[in-house]
Amino acid sequence: MQRRDRIFKWICAGCALCIGLLVPGIFLQLGLHSADAWREFGVGFLWSSAWDPAQELYGAWPNVAGTLFTTGLALLLAVPPAFVAALFVVEVPGWLGRPLSYCVDLLAAIPSVIYGMWGLFVLVPLMLEHVQPFFAETLGLAELPGGRWLLGEDYNGFGFLTAGVILALMILPYMSAVMRDVFRMTPTVLRESAYGLGCTRWEVTRDVVVRYGVRGLLGGIFIGMGRALGETMAVLFVIGNLMEVPAGLFSGGTTIAATLACNFAESDGLQRSSLFALGLVLLVLCLGIQIAAQYYLHLTGAKRGEVR
Numbered sequence: 001m002q003r004r005d006r007i008f009k010w011i012c013a014g015c016a017l018c019i020g021l022l023v024p025g026i027f028l029q030l031g032l033h034s035a036d037a038w039r040e041f042g043v044g045f046l047w048s049s050a051w052d053p054a055q056e057l058y059g060a061w062p063n064v065a066g067t068l069f070t071t072g073l074a075l076l077l078a079v080p081p082a083f084v085a086a087l088f089v090v091e092v093p094g095w096l097g098r099p100l101s102y103c104v105d106l107l108a109a110i111p112s113v114i115y116g117m118w119g120l121f122v123l124v125p126l127m128l129e130h131v132q133p134f135f136a137e138t139l140g141l142a143e144l145p146g147g148r149w150l151l152g153e154d155y156n157g158f159g160f161l162t163a164g165v166i167l168a169l170m171i172l173p174y175m176s177a178v179m180r181d182v183f184r185m186t187p188t189v190l191r192e193s194a195y196g197l198g199c200t201r202w203e204v205t206r207d208v209v210v211r212y213g214v215r216g217l218l219g220g221i222f223i224g225m226g227r228a229l230g231e232t233m234a235v236l237f238v239i240g241n242l243m244e245v246p247a248g249l250f251s252g253g254t255t256i257a258a259t260l261a262c263n264f265a266e267s268d269g270l271q272r273s274s275l276f277a278l279g280l281v282l283l284v285l286c287l288g289i290q291i292a293a294q295y296y297l298h299l300t301g302a303k304r305g306e307v308r
Contacts, residue, residue, distance in 0.1 A: 026283065034277035036270055045277060051243040058274035060281055062245050066160070066253040067282070069246045070235065071228040073164025078172040079221060085172075086179035087205060101180065107173035116237035119166045124238055127165075128157030132250055155250035158240040163255075166234045171224030178220030182213035215297060222293055229286055232257040256282045 037045060037058065048059025089097045089104070132155040136142040142151050186209045194204045210217065240252020241262060247253075254262075256278045264275050 030276055030280040034273050034280050036273035037277040049245055053271055056270050060278055062243050063254055063256040063259050063278055065245050067255040069160055070163045070167055070255055074167035074171055074228045077168035082172045082175040083179060086176045086183055089180050090183040104173045104176050108177055112231060113233045115166055115170050116234035119238040123162055124157040127162050151248045151250050158238055159250045159252050160246055161249040163235045163239040166238055167228045167231055170234060171228050175220040175224040178223060179217055182216030183209055186212045218293060226286055230257050232261045236261055
């Protein structure tokens with residue numbers, strides 16, 4: 001028995017070591033293949049807007065700005081309904097909550113290319129014929145100060161808002177599934193104690209359930225954020241694929257993942273090195289967000305009564 005325990009221990013240690021070596025290995029591979037781009041353009045590659053393969057001029061800023069813009073829109077649109085949906089599934093009777101849970105899991109399993117095709121053939125015409133004219137013309141937002149910057153100069157159904165809606169629909173079931181499980185982990189005695197003190201359902205959710213599972217809730221949000229940052233096919237269908245800095249919600253643009261998918265197969269030389277540099281930037285963005293989240297949780301842990 002002890003021999004089996006030792007074998008199991010070493011297997012687990014080996015798997016953990018592989019995970020620990022995988023991330024530095026990815027950084028090393030991306031760094032080596034992007035060395036030519038960093039040597040040619042320097043740190044200015046990050047804020048340069050140039051992308052001209054004919055003159056071999058490349059910059060990351062349109063891709064970085066587009067990635068951050070679409071991810072921010074997706075989170076803004078997806079987090080509130082994901083939270084409410086998860087809470088509803090947990091609180092309703094089982095005969096209704098279980099089928100809804102299965103539907104949430106099924107939505108999370110749909111391939112991204114299916115979302116992209118749906119967006120191209122359904123969402124883009126809907127945005128062109130109804131949503132974008134409603135914001136620009138019916139509400140008259142385009143005529144307000146700064147309205148042109150907010151909405152863009154023109155609209156054709158494609159653009160950042162459409163991409164943000166697609167990403168929101170994709171990441172919502174992921175976040176909702178994680179939040180649902182976090183809500184179910186809250187001990188029943190804590191809920192009943194709060195109700196016994198006269199708390200309303202909203203007060204129990206806000207002061208007991210959310211505080212108890214804040215790490216899990218943030219984990220679900222960051223899982224969705226990670227998918228939104230690196231999503232390729234769904235965004236590729238609807239964003240417009242223009243190498244431009246975001247000029248508004250209705251304007252077209254691109255993201256890091258979309259640029260990699262469009263250009264990597266036929267790229268060579270300095271262009272391929274620049275694409276590897278974009279991949280490295282995307283990886284650093286994801287890692288930086290995770291570090292910032294963990295640091296925030298560490299700073300606020302004492303307020304939640306966590307033991308350091």
